[in-house]
Amino acid sequence: MFKNNLPLALVESKGYGHDVNDGVGLNCLLTQIPSHVRKYVIVHELAHRKEMNHSDRFWKIVAKEMPDYQWSVRWLKEYGDNVIERL
């Protein structure tokens, strides 16, 4: 499944939702994303290893690593499509 190869945070930004058991992996897609957003994607995925949901606790873990993570969330919502089309 194509979408299973996308970083989880990017999949979520596209509204696919996510299945934490899919084994979503990072791939070359990340090289096309600004480094700040790339870091957010990784932080997001690592946070899911501690919290398998989007609870307040999950977002606190993300915010602790990246206080300005919302900038990246917005970037993914806006440009996520472009990145996927360029694959």
Ligand SMILES: [Zn+2]
């Ligand atoms: Zn998530």
